[in-house]
Structures are given as structure tokens and as C-alpha cells.
Amino acid sequence: MKIALEIKGLKAAINGTEILHGLNLTIPKGEVHAIMGKNGSGKSTLAKVMAGHPDYEVTGGDVLLDGKTILGLDPDVRAREGLFLAFQYPSEIPGVTIANFMRAALNARRPEGQEIDAVEYYNELYKKMDLLKIDRSFTSRAVNDGFSGGEKKKNEILQMAMLEPKYAVLDETDSGLDIDALKIVAHGVNSLRGPKLGILVITHYQRLLDYIVPDVVHVMVDGRIVKSGPKELALEMEKKGYDWVENLVSA
Amino acid sequence: MSETLSQDKPDLKIDQDQGNFSYPEDYAFDAGTGLTEKTIDYICDAKEDPDWVREFRKKALKVFKEKPLPTHWASKDLESIHFDDFRYYLSKGAKPKRTWDEVPDDVKKTFERLGIPEKERAFLAGVEAQFDSEAAYSNIKKAVAEQGVIFVGSREGLKDHPEIFRKWFGKVIPTADNKFSALNSAVFSGGSFIYVPKGVKVKHPLQAYFRINAENFGQFERTLIIVDEGAELTYMEGCTAPKFDSVTLHSAVVELVAMKGAKLQYITVQNWSPNVFNLVTKRGLAHEESEIKWIDCNIGSRLTMKYPGVILKGRKARGEVLSIALANSGQHQDTGAKMIHAADETTSNIISKSISIGSGRATYRGLVHIPRHLKGCKNNTECDALLINTESRTDTYPAIVTRGEGNSVQHEASVSKVSAEQIFYMQQRGLTEGQAMSLSVNGFVNDLVRQFPMEYSVELKRLIDLEMEGSVG
Numbered sequence: 001m002k003i004a005l006e007i008k009g010l011k012a013a014i015n016g017t018e019i020l021h022g023l024n025l026t027i028p029k030g031e032v033h034a035i036m037g038k039n040g041s042g043k044s045t046l047a048k049v050m051a052g053h054p055d056y057e058v059t060g061g062d063v064l065l066d067g068k069t070i071l072g073l074d075p076d077v078r079a080r081e082g083l084f085l086a087f088q089y090p091s092e093i094p095g096v097t098i099a100n101f102m103r104a105a106l107n108a109r110r111p112e113g114q115e116i117d118a119v120e121y122y123n124e125l126y127k128k129m130d131l132l133k134i135d136r137s138f139t140s141r142a143v144n145d146g147f148s149g150g151e152k153k154k155n156e157i158l159q160m161a162m163l164e165p166k167y168a169v170l171d172e173t174d175s176g177l178d179i180d181a182l183k184i185v186a187h188g189v190n191s192l193r194g195p196k197l198g199i200l201v202i203t204h205y206q207r208l209l210d211y212i213v214p215d216v217v218h219v220m221v222d223g224r225i226v227k228s229g230p231k232e233l234a235l236e237m238e239k240k241g242y243d244w245v246e247n248l249v250s251a
Numbered sequence: 252m253s254e255t256l257s258q259d260k261p262d263l264k265i266d267q268d269q270g271n272f273s274y275p276e277d278y279a280f281d282a283g284t285g286l287t288e289k290t291i292d293y294i295c296d297a298k299e300d301p302d303w304v305r306e307f308r309k310k311a312l313k314v315f316k317e318k319p320l321p322t323h324w325a326s327k328d329l330e331s332i333h334f335d336d337f338r339y340y341l342s343k344g345a346k347p348k349r350t351w352d353e354v355p356d357d358v359k360k361t362f363e364r365l366g367i368p369e370k371e372r373a374f375l376a377g378v379e380a381q382f383d384s385e386a387a388y389s390n391i392k393k394a395v396a397e398q399g400v401i402f403v404g405s406r407e408g409l410k411d412h413p414e415i416f417r418k419w420f421g422k423v424i425p426t427a428d429n430k431f432s433a434l435n436s437a438v439f440s441g442g443s444f445i446y447v448p449k450g451v452k453v454k455h456p457l458q459a460y461f462r463i464n465a466e467n468f469g470q471f472e473r474t475l476i477i478v479d480e481g482a483e484l485t486y487m488e489g490c491t492a493p494k495f496d497s498v499t500l501h502s503a504v505v506e507l508v509a510m511k512g513a514k515l516q517y518i519t520v521q522n523w524s525p526n527v528f529n530l531v532t533k534r535g536l537a538h539e540e541s542e543i544k545w546i547d548c549n550i551g552s553r554l555t556m557k558y559p560g561v562i563l564k565g566r567k568a569r570g571e572v573l574s575i576a577l578a579n580s581g582q583h584q585d586t587g588a589k590m591i592h593a594a595d596e597t598t599s600n601i602i603s604k605s606i607s608i609g610s611g612r613a614t615y616r617g618l619v620h621i622p623r624h625l626k627g628c629k630n631n632t633e634c635d636a637l638l639i640n641t642e643s644r645t646d647t648y649p650a651i652v653t654r655g656e657g658n659s660v661q662h663e664a665s666v667s668k669v670s671a672e673q674i675f676y677m678q679q680r681g682l683t684e685g686q687a688m689s690l691s692v693n694g695f696v697n698d699l700v701r702q703f704p705m706e707y708s709v710e711l712k713r714l715i716d717l718e719m720e721g722s723v724g
Contacts, residue, residue, distance in 0.1 A: 051679050054671065075678040076687075084679075091676035094667075095694030104690055105680040142694065159680060 001067030004028040005083075005167040005198050011060035012049045019045040021223040022061060027167065029066075030195040034209055035202045036234060037220035038242050043202045044088060045223075047171040051085040052078050065167065080109050082166030086156040086173055093143040098155060099125065101143045102162050109163075128161040132188040150181030157188035167198040174208035186211030206238035219245045285335045286438065288312065294340045294438060298406055303417070311426045311436030318430040326583055328554050332528055337500055339438040339471070395453060401446040402457055405473045408444025415446050419477055423506035423536045423562070431530040431556075435471045435504040442472030442503065447482040447513075456485035456518070456704060474505040478513040478541075485516040487707060499527045507535035509543050511565065516544045520707055522714050523552035525581055531557040534589070537597075539565030546703060547574040549584055550714050558616060560589030563597035563628075570599040575696050575711070577718060580609030587616035587648075588632075592658075596627040601634075604696050608639045608688075608719075615647045623654035634664045637695045639688060667695075689719035 005027040012020040019042045027033045037043045049056045050063055052075035062069050070078045093101060102125070107115045129136065134154060144152050153173055160168050170189065174182055189212050193199065201212055209217070209231065217233040218225045221242075226249045227233065237245065283290070291312055295305040320329045395402060401412055408416045426436040447453055478484050501523070509515045515535065523529055529552045535543035545559035561570025572588035590599035605613035613636060621628045630653075636645040645666060653660050669691045677687035692715050693700075700708045 051675075053675055074684070075675060076681050076683050079679050079681040087676060087679075091670070091673040093673065093677070093691060093694055095697035096690055101677075101680070101690070104686065105677075105682060108681040108683065108686060163680065 002026070002028070002064075003066050004064075005200070006064040006067075007046075007050070007061070008064070009061035010046075010049065010058070010063060012045060012056050012058050014045070014056050018059065019056075019223050020049065023220075023224055025200075025218060025225055027198045027200050029166065029198045031215045032193060032199040032201065032212065033216045033218060034212075034214035034234065035200065035218045035220050035225070036206070036209075036237055037202075037204070039204065041220045042223040043204075043220055044171055046220075047085055047088075047169050047202055050078075050169060051075055051083065076108070079163075079165075084160050084163060084165035084168040086153070086160060086168065086170040088172040088175055090144050090152045090156055092145045092147075094145050096143050097140050098143055098158070099139040102139075102159055105159070105163060125162065128158065131191055132158055132161060133184065134158055148181075149176030150178070150184070153177060153181065153185045154188070157185055157192075161188070161192055165197070167200070168192075169200045169202065171202045172204065173201070174203055174205060182208065183211060206234045209234045221246055221249055284338050286312070286315075286337070286339050290339050291437060294440065297340065298440065299410075301410070301413075304409060307421070307426075308437050308439075311433050314427050315430060315433035315437055318427070318433055320430060325556060326554055326585060328583065329528075329530075332500060340440060395455075395457070398451045398453070399448040400451060400453060401444065403444050405439065405442040405444050405475065408475065412444065412446065415477060416444060416475065419506065419508050420475055421506075423508060424504055424532050424534050428532060431502045432504050432532040435473060435502050435532070439471045439473035439504065441470070442474040442505075443476070443486075444474070445476040445484065445486065447478045447484045449479040449510075450481045451479075452483040453485070456487045458487045470501050470503075472503045472505075474503070475508075476506070476515065476517070477508045478510065478515045480510045481512045482510075483514040485518065485704070487518040487704070488520075499524070500530070501527055502530045503532070505531070505533040507533075507543055509535065509537045509541035509568075511539045511541060513538070513541045514544075515542070516546065517559075518546040518703065518707055520548045520550075520711055520714065521552075521555075522550045522718075523555070525551060525553055525579070527552045529555040529557065531555075533557065533559040535559075535561045535570065537561050537563050537565065537568035537570055539594075540567045541565065542569040542571070544571040545573070545588075546707075547572065547586070548711055548714075549574070549576045549586055550718055551577075551579070552582060552584075554583045554585065556585045558587040558589050558618070560591065560618075561599065562591045562593060563599065564593050565597075566594045567596045567598075568594060569597070572601045572603070573699050573702060574603045575699060576603075576605045576613050577692070577715065578605070578607045578611030578613045579718060580611050583612045583614070585614040585616065587614075587618070589618040590620070590630060592619075592621040592625055592628045592630070595625050597625070598629040600630070601632045602699060603632075603634045604637070604699055605635075605645060606637045606639065606692055606695065607645050610644075612644045612646075614645070615649070617649040617651070619649075619651040619653070619660065621653045621655070621658045621660070625655060626657045628653075628658040630660045632660070632662045635695070636664075636666045637669065637692065638666065639669045639692075685719055686716075689716045692719055 007023055007025040010020050010023040011018060023046065035043055049058060052073065058071055063071055065081055065083060070081060070083065103116065103121055110116065125139065144155060173185060177185065201214060214231050217229055217231060219227040219237060227245055288309060291308045295308065322329055424432050426433050445457065476486060507515055507517060537543045543561045547559055549555050549557065559572050563570050570590050574586055576584035576586045578584040584605060588601040601617060603615050605615060607613045615634045617632055619630045619632060632649060634647050638645060647664055649662055651660050651662060669688060673691060674684060674687045677690060678684060682690065693712055700711060
């Protein structure tokens with residue numbers, strides 16, 4: 001059994017159109033991997049398929065979390081097994097505070113009748129907020145309701161910190177962020193890096209990888225990983241452009 | 252080799268037996284099915300009604316028989332009520348109990364099944380709880396009694412306190428107000444009578460639990476509450492009903508009177524089984540500088556028709572209706588509010604939130620009336636609807652009639668949906684589909700619920716959780 005998030009020959013379709021054409025990728029626990037790819041290459045599809053979004057149909061392959069398949073499990077079961085997805089476009093939940101939302105999410109991981117103690121919860125929450133440099137008043141706001149792009153992403157990272165997943169997939173976490181917000185979010189991710197967490201950063205731009213420096217970079221074209229390499233690959237990509245990789249594929 | 256991580260699907264099941272229980276029908280008095288003058292005589296004899304009540308009931312029966320069903324504006328589903336199939340009177344034949352020890356065991360068992368927490372049960376020591384048609388338990392908290400507060404069943408009210416009872420009974424809601432108020436006036440039994448003397452501020456909310464416990468048994472409580480000058484009272488009413496296959500009819504009348512400067516808050520959380528017709532008339536009469544507030548939560552039932560109202564009779568009187576309606580598949584919540592401004596500088600506020608799930612249907616009907624000759628009146632109306640899946644339906648019929656100058660009305664309405672993306676987002680955090688929906692709904696009603704007394708907001712949350720989890724999968 002491999003202690004990793006493994007994607008093996010994954011094929012997936014939406015409305016009958018195949019988007020992922022047999023994708024292979026392994027993220028060992030403790031490492032940070034990045035997927036770079038153009039719009040439409042299937043990056044976000046990959047994230048949603050792993051999380052179990054009902055709109056997508058898996059037509060082949062497997063996704064294994066520490067050796068066990070998670071395909072076929074409901075999205076909430078996958079989450080409780082330790083998979084976290086930081087959304088590109090997080091949903092708003094009017095009337096539900098961030099604090100209450102995360103508390104409900106934590107309680108969902110515990111047996112009934114053994115709900116997390118309020119004092120214990122807030123201690124943990126404030127510890128994480130200090131770590132991520134998030135203001136205390138933040139969690140009394142309704143989840144993503146009227147949030148700026150930066151606030152939404154900050155909220156995703158805070159949830160990731162609180163839920164302590166085994167593997168986290170960050171879907172275009174840099175989209176819609178100015179440089180200051182980007183730095184705050186990157187600081188958050190970096191402070192959560194460690195041997196207990198495997199991270200997959202999905203991005204369109206190399207810029208984010210200046211702040212979250214990956215161990216391995218993968219390039220995705222048309223629903224497949226076409227090239228993998230050390231962090232320098234991101235810079236090469238930036239310099240030579242996506243056409244370079246696409247030419248590599250077609251050659 | 253790969254294996255499935257977790258064989259266990261998240262447990263969406265709720266205790267289906269919750270509320271689905273009844274006890275042997277060992278009623279000492281049973282008027283049989285159907286409604287004739289003989290039924291009225293039977294009820295009067297059994298209850299030892301005074302003559303004026305017998306006469307009142309018989310007049311009401313005539314009005315009820317003459318009045319057509321309001322199907323020209325309301326649901327045609329009313330036509331499926333077969334009035335002849337109901338029992339109109341059942342009684343334990345026992346006098347209302349005074350202490351907890353004297354309460355029959357099956358009643359205590361009911362409280363237990365309803366999941367009323369231990370400390371809340373202790374709280375019930377100061378509480379009037381109705382079990383079927385008579386008050387099974389009635390223990391006025393000593394302190395309340397010492398303050399001169401009368402808190403008894405309607406039967407004791409009309410017998411022992413006729414001087415106050417008769418003055419207001421049927422005055423806020425006349426028999427002929429509508430077909431169902433007439434029905435209630437003919438066969439009423441049970442319900443509470445409360446009088447709070449001048450200047451007395453009742454600290455603890457008075458509380459009553461209502462249940463229906465016999466098949467085909469229509470329950471017709473009659474509640475009359477009078478809060479005298481400068482006095483204050485909060486009254487809480489909660490309902491859950493067992494599940495039966497045949498139709499159950501519930502038609503209550505609640506009349507509130509707030510004298511000069513009084514404050515009266517009436518809170519209802521109802522959770523009916525899906526076969527219940529709940530056709531209720533509730534109205535308050537607010538004198539000068541008084542305040543009447545209805546907090547009304549309707550969950551369950553096949554059809555609920557309920558439009559709590561306030562007649563703002565005295566200068567600077569204030570009326571408020573805060574309501575939450577949750578219509579699950581096969582259910583229709585037809586609710587709303589009435590504000591009749593009848594004096595200068597009166598203000599009213601209506602906030603209505605409805606949730607429709609599956610094929611559930613929520614209708615809001617509002618009536619705000621401010622006649623031409625009045626000055627300085629204000630109304631604010633807000634209606635928000637939440638739809639969960641595309642089948643559900645919501646309608647809003649606000650009728651706001653404002654005449655004259657210097658009166659202001661404000662009306663806002665919104666319809667929103669719980670989207671599949673929102674549910675997926677919450678599931679990705681580890682919440683089951685049911686928990687996710689429940690959280691969305693609780694979020695939607697949150698700003699209203701925050702105004703409720705603590706124990707009721709907790710109970711409401713629990714009811715929403717059960718309802719939402721039951722509606723998934």
C-alpha cells in the first residue's frame with residue numbers, strides 16, 4: 001500500500017463528453033505537487049472528479065487514497081476520509097457563520113453524541129487563525145456571503161487548516177487574487193505544509209508557484225499529464241509557453 | 252489491489268417512529284363521529300357547559316353549516332375533508348391534574364418520546380400541557396399564581412372566571428369570521444385561558460404542549476389570553492402529532508387581548524404529521540401603546556392555513572408577525588399575516604420565511620390595511636422564500652391597502668434556491684447531504700430564529716434537522 005494520493009488511468013466525462021483521457025498522477029504524502037495547464041485542459045474537472053461531483057461520470061481508472069479507492073463514495077465520505085478540495089469558486093451559505101460551519105464539519109467527523117467541546121473548538125480555531133494571520137472577527141461572518149475573492153480563498157485555507165485533511169487539492173487558488181491576497185493565501189498553505197499532508201496545487205499561472213514552491217510540477221494537456229519535472233519546469237513553462245509542451249506531445 | 256474505504260453509507264435515516272405512536276383509546280367520553288345538534292348537546296352535557304355556552308355552540312354550528320368552504324381563493328384540497336367522518340369530542344373524563352405526580356404515565360411517556368429534555372420536563376412543572384381534549388396537566392407555577400395570574404384550561408376559564416372570560420370570548424374572532432372559526436366555536440374543547448392582572452410582568456414564559464392522540468379525532472382548542480394594562484406575558488405553544496393514515500383535522504381559535512401598554516408574545520412551533528389539516532384562526536386586539544407579537548413556525552401537515560393577525564385598535568399600538576413555514580413533499584403551507592390598522596401612529600412588522608422542499612408548496616398571503624383617515628402609520632413586510640429543488644413552488648399574495656397621507660409601507664420579497672453546487676460544497680467539507688440541506692435551511696431562517704427564546708430556537712433547529720434529513724435519499 002502506498003501512502004499517497006494516486007490517480008491511475010482516470011477517465012471522466014460530463015454530459016457524455018470525455019474530458020479526462022486516462023490521467024496518471026501520484027502525490028506522496030508530505031509532498032507538494034503542482035499541475036499547470038491551459039484553460040480547458042481538464043484541470044478543474046480532475047479536482048471535481050476526485051471530490052465526487054455528481055455532474056461527472058467516471059468512465060475508467062481509479063483514484064486511491066492511501067491505497068484504497070475512493071471512487072463510488074459519496075462526496076462527504078471522501079471528505080471524511082481525508083480529501084479536501086479548496087474550490088475555485090466557493091459557494092455562499094447565507095446565515096451560516098464560518099465558525100458554525102466548520103464546527104458542523106468537524107462534528108460530522110465524530111461519532112454522534114461526542115460533539116466537539118465549544119471551548120476546545122474555539123481554542124483550536126483561534127490557534128489556526130493566528131497561524132494564518134486571520135482576524136478574529138472573520139469567522140462570525142456568513143460563509144462566503146459577500147466576500148471578496150481574497151476573503152473566499154482565505155476562508156478555504158482556514159477550513160483546510162481546521163479540517164486537517166490527508167490530501168488537499170487547491171483548484172486555481174490564485175484566480176481573482178491581487179498580489180497581497182496571493183501572499184496571504186500562499187503563507188497559509190506554506191504554514192500547513194508538512195509530513196502529514198499531501199498537496200496538489202492546480203494553477204494556470206506560474207506566479208503562484210513563486211510563493212508555494214512545489215516539489216514536482218506536472219503539465220496537463222487535453223486531459224492527460226504530458227510532462228513532469230522538478231520545480232524548474234514551471235519556470236521553463238513560463239518562458240517557453242504552453243505551445244512548447246503541446247508541440248512535445250504532438251511530435 | 253484496491254478496496255472500498257468505507258462500506259457504510261452516511262446514515263440519513265431518522266427515527267421514523269418519532270411521533271408515530273398512540274395509546275389505547277380508553278376515553279370515558281366519546282361523542283361518536285359526525286356533527287349535528289345532538290353532538291353539541293353531548294359535548295355540553297359531558298363538559299357541564301353553562302347554558303350560554305350551549306347556546307353559543309349551537310349558533311356557531313348553524314353558521315358553520317351555512318358557510319361554504321373558501322375554495323374560491325384557498326386550496327381545493329379542503330374539499331377532501333369529510334366532516335362527517337370525524338369525532339368531535341373525546342375526553343379523558345378526568346379533571347385537570349395539579350401536580351406532576353398525578354399526570355398519567357402515558358402522558359409522561361409522550362413527553363419522553365417527543366424528546367423533551369430532562370430539564371425542560373422539569374420546566375414543564377410550571378406549565379399547562381394539553382393532552383387530547385382536556386388539559387392533562389395543569390400546574391400553575393406558584394410564583395405566577397401568587398402574582399394573581401390565572402392560567403387554566405378554557406373550560407375552567409368560562410366556569411370559574413366568567414366575568415373576564417365572557418367579556419372577551421369570541422370578541423376578537425367572531426364565530427362567523429370564517430368557516431373554521433365557526434366550527435371551533437361549535438365544538439371547542441381544551442385550550443388555555445390566561446389572565447395577567449394590571450402591571451404584572453410574567454418572567455417565565457407559560458407553555459403548553461398539544462398533541463393529537465386518537466385517529467379521526469379533530470382537535471379544537473380554544474385559547475383566550477388577556478394581558479391587562481401594563482402587564483407582560485410570553486406564551487409558548489408546541490405541537491407534534493402521531494402519524495395516522497386517515498385525515499386528521501385540527502382547527503384552533505386563539506384570541507389575544509393586550510390592554511393599554513401591555514406586551515404579549517405568542518410563540519408556536521408546530522410539527523404536524525403529513526396527514527393533518529391544520530386550519531387555525533389567530534388574532535390579537537392591541538389597545539393603546541400595547542404590543543402583540545406572533546412568532547409562528549409551521550412544519551409538516553398536509554395543509555396548513557394560518558394567518559395570525561393583529562387589530563391595532565389603540566394609538567401607538569404595535570403588531571408583529573414573524574413566521575417560518577416549511578413545506579415538504581406533499582405538503583402545503585398556506586400562511587401569512589394580517590395587520591389591521593385602526594388608530595393613528597400604529598406600526599406593524601411582518602417577516603415571513605418559507606421553505607419548500609420536493610413537491611412541497613408554500614404560499615404567503617398578507618393583508619395590511621391602513622384606512623384613509625389615519626396618520627403616522629407604518630408597516631414593513633418582508634417575504635423570503637427558499638426553494639430546494641425545482642419541483643417546489645412558492646406563491647406570494649401580499650395585499651397592502653394604504654390610503655391617506657403620512658402613512659408608510661415597505662415591502663420586500665425574495666426567492667432563493669439551495670443549489671446543487673452549494674450542497675456539493677458542504678458535502679466536500681464532510682457534511683452528509685441531509686446535514687448540508689439542514690444547515691442551509693437553518694442559515695436561511697437564522698436571523699428570525701435569533702429573536703426566539705433559546706429553548707424554542709433549539710427545538711426548531713432539531714425539527715428542521717429531522718425534516719431535512721428525512722427528505723433526503
